[in-house]
Amino acid sequence: MQDLLNRRDFLVTSSAGLTAAAGATLFSFPLSINAQGNRSAQVPRGTYVRADADMDLFFLSGTTALDLYHLHPHVPYEMTVPEDIRGQTHMCMRNFKEILDDQSVTWRDVVKINRFQTDLSESNAIEEVMAEYFDFWDWWPAMTAMKIRNLSSVPTRLEMELIAVIPREA
Numbered sequence: 192m193q194d195l196l197n198r199r200d201f202l203v204t205s206s207a208g209l210t211a212a213a214g215a216t217l218f219s220f221p222l223s224i225n226a227q228g229n230r231s232a233q234v235p236r237g238t239y240v241r242a243d244a245d246m247d248l249f250f251l252s253g254t255t256a257l258d259l260y261h262l263h264p265h266v267p268y269e270m271t272v273p274e275d276i277r278g279q280t281h282m283c284m285r286n287f288k289e290i291l292d293d294q295s296v297t298w299r300d301v302v303k304i305n306r307f308q309t310d311l312s313e314s315n316a317i318e319e320v321m322a323e324y325f326d327f328w329d330w331w332p333a334m335t336a337m338k339i340r341n342l343s344s345v346p347t348r349l350e351m352e353l354i355a356v357i358p359r360e361a
Contacts (some may be wrong), residue, residue: 247359249296252352256282257344259289265344272346276313279349280320287353288324296355298325303354306336310348317349 256272256279257265273279291297306317314336325331332353342350 245359246356249294249300249355249357250352251287251290251355253350254283254286254352255279255342255344255347255350256286257347259286270344270346272344274346276310276316276348277320279347280317283349283351284321284324287351291355296357299330300355300357301325301332301353302356304332304334305352306334307339307342307350308336308348309339309341311336311338313348 258269261269272282288298291300304321306314308314308317317336322331342348
């Protein structure tokens with residue numbers, strides 16, 4: 192039987208300076224299905240991840256709808272992003288996917304996403320787009336959405352960072 196470390200214990204342990212790892216079993220509340228048998232627009236709530244101590248952590252931060260490779264300081268010709276939040280979310284997710292694929296990490300390995308949004312009323316639209324990338328029925332990472340005044344590039348309204356776990360090589 193595996194020794195499992197719940198997320199709260201993991202966070203407490205890792206904040207104490209111990210390099211630990213996160214796990215791969217997700218539990219979430221059941222989804223709603225309408226009369227036609229289609230899933231509802233709602234996304235799972237109350238998700239948490241149990242951690243297996245034989246994993247490595249993969250951190251990815253600062254992903255927006257901007258191209259992954261852009262200049263700093265920002266220059267105007269690189270600041271073109273979709274105006275709608277769905278388009279910006281797709282761009283963020285594509286940027287994540289490019290990096291995850293490069294590192295042989297899958298969406299199923301993602302256990303935590305932090306979202307920084309300029310408008311929390313756009314959360315449902317963001318989560319509906321994210322559900323296209325995660326297997327909506329089988330996997331949904333723990334997630335936090337935070338309202339912020341603005342991001343480092345004016346046209347962007349969403350920035351995300353993620354944590355994934357990868358089984359250690361034997």
